[in-house]
Amino acid sequence: MRGFRALRALRPLRMISKDEGMKTIVNSLLKAIPSLFNVALINILFFVVFGILGVQIFKGQIGYCNDETIELKIKCTGKFILEGVKTDREWIVPFNNFNNVMWSMITFFELATLEGWPNTLLQIVDS
Numbered sequence: 001m002r003g004f005r006a007l008r009a010l011r012p013l014r015m016i017s018k019d020e021g022m023k024t025i026v027n028s029l030l031k032a033i034p035s036l037f038n039v040a041l042i043n044i045l046f047f048v049v050f051g052i053l054g055v056q057i058f059k060g061q062i063g064y065c066n067d068e069t070i071e072l073k074i075k076c077t078g079k080f081i082l083e084g085v086k087t088d089r090e091w092i093v094p095f096n097n098f099n100n101v102m103w104s105m106i107t108f109f110e111l112a113t114l115e116g117w118p119n120t121l122l123q124i125v126d127s
Contacts, residue, residue, distance in 0.1 A: 043112075044105075051104035058098035061127035063091050096120045 016022045065076035067089045076091045093099065096107040096116070111117050 047105040047108050047112075048101070050108050051098075051101045054098040054104040054108065055101055058124065058127060060099060062097045062099075062123050063093045064123075064126070066090050066092060094119075094123060096123070 016026055060073075063073065065071070065073070066082070066087070067076065067080045069080075070076050070089065073091050076089045079086050079088055081087070096103075096110060096119070098104045098107060107120060111120060
């Protein structure tokens, strides 16, 4: 019975087949799909080029120590007291980084969508 209920979601397709204006819109969208692949390919090409450039400039420089008093990766060793507990210092690399081309491309994609760019900007300035 649940399978038949799921088929109710296809009811709007009947409206598309009856309405000429809707047919025109759907056909236009379907014809635009190959052009969208071309645009996506060009975007990927730009992300690869800038990803390689980002790796060359920022590889291994973006990160921070869990001990806020330490700024350099070399000094981020040993133990420190965090909220009354003795904790190991560790160097944390954020999700958006430039350590390899794939992560660099993902970072540039997020920057292009303007999602979380201030955090990435501050991490790059700190590096």
